[in-house]
Amino acid sequence: MKDGNGKKVVLAYSGGLDTSICVRWLVDRGYEVVCFMADVGQGGDYKALTKRALGAGATDVIVHDLKKEFADEYVWPSLKANALYENQYPLATSLSRPVIAKHLVEVAHKVGATAVGHGCTAKGNDQVRFELTVRMFDPKLEIIAPVREWEFDSREAQIDYAKKHQIPVDVTKKKIYSIDENIWGISIEGGVMEDPWVAPPADTYITVTPIEKVTAKPREISIEFKEGIPIKVDDKAYKSVELIEYLGKLAGKYGIGRVDMIESRVVGIKSREVYEAPAGFVLLEAHEELERLVLDGELLRLKQQLAVTYADLVYKGLWFTPMREALDAFINSTQRKVTGSVKLRLSSGLVQVIGRKSKHALYQENLATYSTGDKYDHSMATGFMHLMGLPYEGAAKHLLKKGK
Ligand code: ARG
Numbered sequence: 001m002k003d004g005n006g007k008k009v010v011l012a013y014s015g016g017l018d019t020s021i022c023v024r025w026l027v028d029r030g031y032e033v034v035c036f037m038a039d040v041g042q043g044g045d046y047k048a049l050t051k052r053a054l055g056a057g058a059t060d061v062i063v064h065d066l067k068k069e070f071a072d073e074y075v076w077p078s079l080k081a082n083a084l085y086e087n088q089y090p091l092a093t094s095l096s097r098p099v100i101a102k103h104l105v106e107v108a109h110k111v112g113a114t115a116v117g118h119g120c121t122a123k124g125n126d127q128v129r130f131e132l133t134v135r136m137f138d139p140k141l142e143i144i145a146p147v148r149e150w151e152f153d154s155r156e157a158q159i160d161y162a163k164k165h166q167i168p169v170d171v172t173k174k175k176i177y178s179i180d181e182n183i184w185g186i187s188i189e190g191g192v193m194e195d196p197w198v199a200p201p202a203d204t205y206i207t208v209t210p211i212e213k214v215t216a217k218p219r220e221i222s223i224e225f226k227e228g229i230p231i232k233v234d235d236k237a238y239k240s241v242e243l244i245e246y247l248g249k250l251a252g253k254y255g256i257g258r259v260d261m262i263e264s265r266v267v268g269i270k271s272r273e274v275y276e277a278p279a280g281f282v283l284l285e286a287h288e289e290l291e292r293l294v295l296d297g298e299l300l301r302l303k304q305q306l307a308v309t310y311a312d313l314v315y316k317g318l319w320f321t322p323m324r325e326a327l328d329a330f331i332n333s334t335q336r337k338v339t340g341s342v343k344l345r346l347s348s349g350l351v352q353v354i355g356r357k358s359k360h361a362l363y364q365e366n367l368a369t370y371s372t373g374d375k376y377d378h379s380m381a382t383g384f385m386h387l388m389g390l391p392y393e394g395a396a397k398h399l400l401k402k403g404k
Contacts (some may be wrong), residue, residue: 189273
């Protein structure tokens with residue numbers, strides 16, 4: 001790579017060994033490094049991490065608390081869309097990349113940097129999300145991905161380099177899994193789970209209790225939505241971040257919210273992933289049921305098809321595109337009716353819908369009932385079927401067995 005020549009680069013810094021080495025590696029190549037840390041709910045001692053970044057050679061460290069913005073502007077739209085990648089993954093990591101990358105560009109502009117950097121490898125989706133997003137905002141910014149370029153061919157070589165440069169390495173904490181965490185969920189990959197036949201070990205359970213250890217007694221909860229957004233749990237109002245955190249803790253205790261799947265990455269490979277998103281699974285279940293109550297069948301089906309498109313778009317890092325804006329406009333129009341409550345039962349490893357109500361409900365008991373008070377016009381049924389069946393009269397004739 002060209003010599004940095006004192007150019008300023010803003011590095012998306014996590015505080016882990018990889019991005020700490022990135023700092024030093026960039027400094028070694030003549031860059032001035034400013035670290036940017038995005039707090040999306042991954043936890044961590046930002047004071048200590050700031051010290052670590054400065055120790056590795058950064059000239060400044062900037063931290064943005066993005067939890068609320070992430071919940072309100074990324075997680076909620078995705079919930080309204082019912083986005084689940086390949087029908088399983090609630091997209092926690094995928095959703096966080098665009099908000100982090102947007103702030104990375106803002107910080108770069110603020111400090112007058114001409115480049116941004118990230119610690120992603122060449123094999124993952126995160127590089128795609130970061131780099132596409134950065135270019136969507138500012139195609140002139142140079143993008144540097146040290147991990148994709150550097151010479152270290154093993155973990156040991158990295159550790160040697162870190163030690164040589166006095167970057168503190170916690171050698172006792174062997175890096176077994178690659179873990180990415182935010183308020184919406186956790187992605188856990190690698191280690192023995194690279195063999196897709198091997199069950200996830202006990203130490204991969206982070207916020208969700210393994211089913212065999214669940215002691216919580218089954219209980220009912222209710223979630224109230226306003227225009228597609230959850231606002232109350234058991235009649236208590238919560239702000240977005242707090243609601244996700246509260247539900248996550250609660251559902252996690254029931255062993256709810258884990259998925260173990262093979263996933264198709266953007267870069268062509270299949271990977272084995274374990275996800276935890278206890279609040280996500282409960283909210284998606286509740287939100288979808290409320291939609292079944294208030295949206296007509298045709299609209300519901302169109303929306304279900306677009307949920308797949310939406311999840312793919314989020315997964316591929318196409319958040320800040322006209323396509324997402326157009327989809328959100330459609331989805332928000334449907335959500336005007338998604339106000340009401342859903343009652344759920346939590347038990348060991350299971351979340352079940354057991355009740356729903358809304359002032360916009362299309363369900364009408366006096367139409368559905370099989371007992372007294374029936375308002376359904378039975379005389380209409382005959383004509384309805386006659387017309388509906390017209391195009392198909394005789395269509396199955398050839399399937400009949402012929403008599404001798
Ligand atoms: N496969 C998931 C995704 O692409 C999780 C990625 C986790 N990232 C990480 N750096 N560990 O969204």
